Amino acid sequence: MTNPLLEAWDTPFGLPPFGAFTDADFGPAIEAAMQEGRAAIAAIADQEAEPDFANTIEALETADEPLDRVLGVFFVVSGADSNADREALMRDLSPKLADYSSEIFANETLFRRIEAVWDKKDSLDLTEEQERLLYLTRRAFVRAGAELEGVSADRLRQVKSRLAELGTSFTQNLLADERAxxxxxxxxxxxxxxxxxxxxxxxxxxxxxxxxxxxxxxxxxxxxxxxxxxxxxxxxxxxxxxxxRGANGGETDNRAIAGEILELREERAGLLGYDSFADFKLETEMAKTPKAVRDLLMQVWEPAKAQALADETRLTAMLHADGETGPLEPWDWRYYSEKRRKEEHDLDDTELKPYLQLDRMIGAAFDCANRLFGLEFEEIEAPLYHEDCRAWEVTRDGRHMAVFIGDYFARGSKRSGAWCTAFRSQKRLDGEERAHVVNVCNFAKPAEGEPALLSYDDARTLFHEFGHALHQILSDVTYRSMSGTSVARDFVELPSQLYEHWLEVPEVLREHAVHVETGEPMPEEMLERVLGAATYDTGFQTVEYIASALVDLSFHEGEAPPDPMQHQAEILEEIGLPHAIPMRHATPHFAHVFAGDGYSSGYYSYMWSEVMDADAFEAFKEAGGPFDTEMAAKLEAHVLSSGGTEEPSDLYTKFRGRLPGVEALLKGRGLAA
Incomplete structure (x- = not known):
């Protein structure tokens, strides 16, 4: 019997053949692809030819392509359209995939070949991109424990396998609570x-x-x-x-899982010779050290907290004016803040949402990409994983650049939040392949026959995720492992957060924010009110975010806390979190940190990137304006097209001429003195 996931995909643009396979095909396809990958790795490690860049480093780059292709499909649908079969398969696969990865990194013969290439790198006449790939490949093996032996190597494999199981359980428990x-x-x-x-x-x-x-x-x-x-x-x-969510007792409670994850991460870091998991994790980021992260967060914390406390006093007075007694509670903040926004800015979502149609905001994001980078978007018919999904071919000067897929509406099968992912990323090695990139959001789905209307925050989310998509669409590198968003975690949010600024460009709103019924553009006085309220409630937003980032950092800086919930409470008390503002993501549903290693010790990265995005948009203002073509070309050349081919600090310096300070961020959030 054949498996459609393992055959050539005769579909538009080589997209996954949805409709030709079922969930029952995933498991056998992944198992077969892992076996093919093991054979490819063995062929590289055991060959008689002397190690060189092509037969070892480049060969490794393509060894897992069949597996990556199938997993690219499975991981997208598991997050965006899960079901019982997919969840069961994910629980089964997570430790298997972790073990498969550990097998590769623990292959001593393979690592000796990599070391041999590394030792003679200066005589190989490598390009800068090849040198970077060699460096990243060797670093990945060392950080995965390739230099460990015996009991330590075995224990590291066990730890990583168990962490994979726990991350899957954390995610599925959270989704179960959200559904229930x-x-x-x-x-x-x-x-x-x-x-x-x-x-x-x-x-x-x-x-x-x-x-x-x-x-x-x-x-x-x-x-x-x-x-x-x-x-x-x-x-x-x-x-x-x-x-x-995640703290309701029973089978879906995540508190014990979070504790075990923290213990295992500490052990993992110790096995690899690091003082803490934060030291291990931040080594490869722009920040480099926990101290650098804490210094940034605390520079912003004090002015943000001062603003939040002043706002809390105002909102408490409004609460008492309504005849309520006692303090302002967390469930009161948004209600009274919305009333205050209406009073101070004469603005509320009821008035604004008719001007923010989903289709028009998609068009706005596309239009900005066209004006900045010359990209054009044509909606296409293609096999997709859910009826809500839509697809566009992206071209420039007639050249195919990517396929962009939008999955915008909330549903019970989709995990919460918004994210950018891909069925495949761009590469040039062994033939050009362009990205198949997916934006996943959770906007409220309208009743049948009604238009989808967004809040301003929803529209900002759409622009944010499309900024990530542009990082994939414009990628132009040789090696897939360095393409698109394959960059340091505290650099990856730069393109996404920077792109949010174009939603606030008046001419963009004038053209695309039109009333759903009349077709009239947003009135100028409303436009002024929208932009005038851009920094409204940033004290609240900044405090809830930094509180989460500081808890994440503290979890991983030293010994794993015996009781994460108690440790969370102690950290929040130490920093003086205002009573009415909870941390944005409490531990039991902090998926950024506990669903996998992605943002562990790294939730700070949104703010680290925001320092750059605020400075980068200032560069456009200092030049010819938000659509300055020369500045857009520099942004594409040094950030959006370069992936991980250079150190992020070097890429940003090439774009801007220097690294930024925190001043533009504070100004942009309305927190500057």
Whole structure:
């Protein structure tokens, strides 16, 4: 029997052949691809030819291509459209894939070949990109434990396998808690909610099979409910459900899992000779050290906290004016902040959302990419994994650049949040292949026949994720392992956060923010109010973010805490987190940190990148404006097309001429003195 996942894909642009395979094909395809990969690795390690760059380093680059191709499909659908079969397979595969990776990095014969190439690198006449690949390949093997022997090597393999299991369990527990909770509302409990929240709640109730409207734990529904519901009891109920994900007891409780993950990470770092997991993790990032991270976060913490405390006083007065007693609570902040925004800026989402249609905002993101980089987008028919997905071919001057896929609506099978991923990334080795890049969001899906309307925060998220997509679309490197977003974690958010700035360019909103019914552009006075409110509530937003980043860093700086929840509480008390502002991601649902190693010791990276993105947009302002062609060309040449071919600090310096300070960030957040 043949397996469609292992055959040539005769589809538009070589996209995965959705519809030709079933979930039952994934397991056999991945097992077969792993066997093929093992054979390829053995052929590289055991060959008689003297080690050189082509037969060892470049050969390694392509050894896992069949496996990468299948996993590229499986990982996308597992995150964006999961089901019981896919979740079961993920639980089975996670330790197997970790073991497979460990086998490669523990292959002593293979590592000796890599070392032999490394030792004679100065005589090989390598290009700069080849030198970088050799350096990164050797570094990956050393950091994976290739120099360990005996008991230590065996234990490291066990630790990594167990961490893979735990990360999968953490993710699936969180998704299970998000699926399980709904709050049904009767007609009386809908009072005070704007029509778009009511419509979304009715649509969610229909999807959940409920008898009427419901509130779910989808961010695009629960946040507007917390902003607008005058029912303090219902806000509290919703907020407590939202913030207790992963901490409800029973089989889906993540607290013990988080503790074990921290212990194993500490052990992993110790086996590799590092003082802490943070030291291990940050070695390859721009920040380099935990001290550098903490110094940045604390530079911003104090002014942000001062602003948040001043705001808390204002909101508490509003609470008391409504006849409530006691302190402002976390479930009150968004409600009273929204009322204050209406008072101070005469602006609320009910008025704004009709001007932020999803299709128009997609068009705005595309238009900016066209004006900056000459990219053109044509929607295409292609096999996709869910009916909500849409696809576009991306071209420039008639040349195919990529396929871009958008998956925008929330559903029970999709994990929360927003992210950019890919079925495949760009490369030139052994033939040009362009990226198949996917943006996944969780916007509220409208009722059938109604247009999808976004909040301003939703529109910013769309631009953010499309910035990541541009990093993939414009990638122009030889080796796939260094293409696109394959860069340091605290550099990868630069393109995404920088692209958010174009949503705030007045001429972009004038052209694309048109009323859903009348087609009229956003009135100038509303546009001024939108831009005037750009830094509104940044004290809250900055404090909740930095609190999470500091907890993440503290978890990994020294010995693993015996009780992560107690340690979290101690850190928050130490920094003086305001009572009414919770950390953005509490430990039991902190997927950035515990669903895998991606952002562990690295949640700070959004702010590290923001220092650069604020400075980078200033560069456009200092030049000819937001669409300055010369500055756009420099951004593409030195950031968006270069992937991981150079050190991030060198790439940014080539673009800007220097590294930035924190001043532009504080100014951009409205926190400068």
């Amino acid at each position: 909770w709904i709050m049904e509302l009767d007609e009386e409990e809908l009072e005070g909610l704007p029509s778009f929240v009511v419509s979304t709640a009715r649509s969610a109730g229909k999807a959940a099979g409920a008898g009427g409207p419901v509130i779910t734990l989808s961010r695009s529904l629960i946040v507007p409910f917390l902003q607008y519901s005058p029912r303090r009891d219902l806000r509290r109920r919703a907020w407590e459900a939202w913030t207790s």
